[in-house]
Amino acid sequence: MAQIIPFKAVLPSRDKVSLVTSRSxxxxxxxxxxxxxxxNPFSFLHVLNPAYVNQQKIGLEKRFKLVAQKYKDFKNEEVLANEENPVLFLYEIQSKNQVFNGIxxxxxxxxxxxxxxxxxxDTLQYRVEIFKDYLHQTRFNTEPVLITYPDDADLESWIQKKKGTDSLYEFSTKKKEKHTLWKISDADEIHWLQQKFEKIGDVYIADGHHRSxxxxxxxxxDKTSGNKNLDYFMSFLIAESNVKIYEYNRIIRDLNGHSKEGFIQELSKLFWIKNKEQELWKPLKKFQFGMYLDGEFYSLELKDTNDFKTVLDSLDAQILYEKVLLPILGISDLRNDERIDYIPGNQSITTIKEVIDEGEFEIGFMLFPTEISEIKALADNDLIMPPKSTYIEPKFRSGLVVYEI
Structure with missing residues (x-):
């Protein structure tokens, strides 16, 4: 039974919302x-980076205190203001190719x-600790955790009906996205939504594991402080069919001492390999991998797809790690090894080609995007994805809705 509660949000003034909100x-x-x-003096980036004007190099504690002060300045200047009552919101992000709706x-x-x-x-403990200290010092968060729930016809019908009412905000960005926010303040509507989510049961974090x-x-x-806002964190809940999951592609600086011919020979023991030459080729299905090496694209298809004991073993990112990155290229630490970097799949495949052609990296691998069913199966079985396996949209605008702690 998933709980969802309204909260007293802090919002930009209506006339400045398009100037205040920013990308991450x-x-x-x-x-x-x-x-x-x-x-742009109204950008929320001034809150997030308050030392910019003086180009100060300062410690984290002082930086967090400056963030808290700049946030108070924005409120004192009425760039931001508190809602009087606890509410929920419906939020729509409309891009060129997709419309995202969530609560x-x-x-x-x-x-x-x-x-x-x-x-x-998985999370990195030092990052969790740093952001915990940030929250403790600043007492606010403006980046919700993205949570998916199973598709529900009644919820979808309600969302479409709500979108026909007057919105609180409607604005566009330089990325040609249209953002619309509706306030949900009616007690009956809030109660109905709460009941729906209680019946839905388990929900899944799509993006925001470190924040949660x-x-x-x-x-x-701080739970002994009596601050009830600590009992919750802000989330953006969206139907699982409405999220867009991209892969994270890998680029590697060298072949770990292998020649091109020797490396391909090693790969051929496990993959069917086709030289695609100058074709900008990406995987078309699971167990396929694209490769860019020495000015040419290759398709790799795993020969044996039956020897998997868990859903993690069958994950393409895990397959690439266990069969190529670790044993052949000698990369054991996917988070910290400086020989590997990542390019999200929402960027063009030509980006990978250009980066490698510049010479800093020698080889690139393109993956097929992970399915939502795989993410859920991993979570249900308490299994953890390799780092940088998914790049998930939508992305929330900083400064649009603020949760105070």
Whole structure:
């Protein structure tokens, strides 16, 4: 039984919402970030990077305190304001190719601890600790955990009906996305949604494993304070058929001492290999892999697809790791080895070609995207994906909805 509760959100003023909200901080190039911070005084990036003006090199604790102060400044200047009553939201992101719809609400730490909210990715403890300290110092979060729920016809019908009502915000971005937010303040509507999610049962984290783990850690640290907001964390709940799952492709700096011919010979023991020459080829199905090496594309197809004991063993990212990256290329630590990097599958395959042609990397591997059924099976069996297995959309706008702790 998954709980979802309304909360007293902090929102941008209606006239400034398109100026306030931003993409996630780490999605900006240095030039884009500088342009936003230099020419848009209302950007939430000023809250996230308050030391920008002085180009200060400061410790984390001081940085977090500056974030908290800049956040208070935005509220004092009425760029941001508190909602008077607890509410939920319906949020739509409309891109060129897809429309995403979901419910924004607070979800329960207890559900997270009791595995009603299920996980499929491992977390790095130092990152969890750092973000916990960030939450403790700043007392707010603006990046919800993306959670998927099984498709439900009644919920989908309600969403479509709600979209026919007046919205709170409607704005477009430079990425040619249209964002619309509806406030859900009616007590009967909120109660109905809560009942629906209680009946749905288990839900699954799609993106935000570190954020949810940090929220739990903060709860354990400060739960005696009496602050009930610690019992929950903000989430964006979306039907599982409505998420878009991309692969993370791998690029490697060298062949670990192998010649091109020797490397391909090693691969041929496990894969059927076809030289696609200059064709920009990507995998068409599971157990297929694309490869770019020495100016040419190759298709690799696993010969033996029957010798898998678990759903993790049959995951394409795990297959590539166990059969190629570790034994042949000598890469054991997918998170920290400097010889490997990752390119999300929402970028063109030409990006991989260009990066390798520049010479810093020698070989690239393209994967077929993971299915939502695989993610759920991993979570149901308490199994963990390899790092950088999925890049999942939609991505939430920072500063659009703020959850205060």
């Amino acid at each position: 901080y780490d999605e900006y190039s240095a030039a884009e970030l500088a342009a936003q911070l230099d020419f 924004i609400g607070a979800t329960s730490i207890a559900d997270y601890q009791n595995n009603v909210i299920k996980k499929h990715e 783990a940090s929220a739990e850690l903060l709860y354990e640290q």
